[in-house]
Amino acid sequence: MVSPILPLTLDEVELRRQGKRILGPVTYRLEGEGITIVMGPNGAGKTSLLRCMHGLERISRGRMQWRGEADQIRARQAFVFQTPILMRRSVIDCIAYPLILDGLSRREARKAAEREADMVGLKVTLSAPVNVLSGGERQKMALARALIRAPEVLFLDEPCANLDLHSTAEIERVLTGARDRGTRIVMSTHNVGQARRLADDILFLSDGRLIESGSRDAFFAGPGTPEARAHINGDLLP
Template identity: 45%
Template structure:
């Protein structure tokens, strides 16, 4: 189903990003090996969304490099991103998935099969012909994840995927994400929800003012954060 060689690990090497005359990301370095769900945590303005966009290639680092596994540049792109507010095309639910597949160069017959598999996998088959923009917020986020899943990514980037959802829709998305990780998809996501991070994360990357302050297992981060910034954040005392 996929090329034999993996695009992972992803290596972020001393990456900085400048914007509006300021250093918004400052010397960021970490690796993303295959497997698990890593969470980017930090207060507003810490650089979580920027980090995801840099990794996905939507932004170019001002300094440093972002590298995929050796030779990955010559293979098909196998990473996808889902944004905080899903972008829905003025098309049906199924056509939204088919459009993404067409843009990725997937042929007509395979495109139809993949789109229908994605609809079934994410509980949207009965909505296939409905206008995507008429879906509820939770359904739109499910569609956005289904659209990304249909591309068969090895690594999925998620930017605050449940921040605008009610508790029931949030629970659905969390269950889907756990299922994706169980399928072998690696996930890097940002969230402000500490409870969600505790429930889902195997690893925490804690950012503050564009710098990586801690990179630890979720268990050790929540049990005994190593930095004063992380301790203040978990106590609700680090706002910016």
């Protein structure tokens, strides 16, 4: 049985670049199940928070602690970027790549990739080069690649920002399915409607600080700060 890597604990975490505070201090504990939606205006620190949690950014101050050993922690989480990272491979080999890195044979990894492509609804010729995919198809490919290891935790940075309504609905279907199969999801979005549809709980950032956190229903029923109220109402802060 694989040991869990959650909870993830952030204690007074800060990220600074060239002496400027980008994020923090943030104190937070990620645990349990479901989908956490990270919200906030442009420049609030949403992407920086996700990158710190995933380990793509080295924090400047504070403490961040997963459960388990470093190799296990890396293997049990995944990250999907707003603009998917493409490799010079076919669609099926892009999806299979994490399993090949794990030592699975190319044949077995490709079989798993076919199943994952079907799971996310990627209806394309899998032998085609990945650069022929549309925006929505690329995001589905990236999701399939991230989910093929059945990660315990999946981070997503505004995965639907550049997609049409149909592609967005399909991505949301994939995410709720992954949640129901036990993957803990942390995702940033500017889309208030998407947050209402997907979130089990909300983190709201402003100026690099976590200023509100709580259940979706409580947050939307009555946000406790003027920044959050303005954001969900579509207002501009003075």
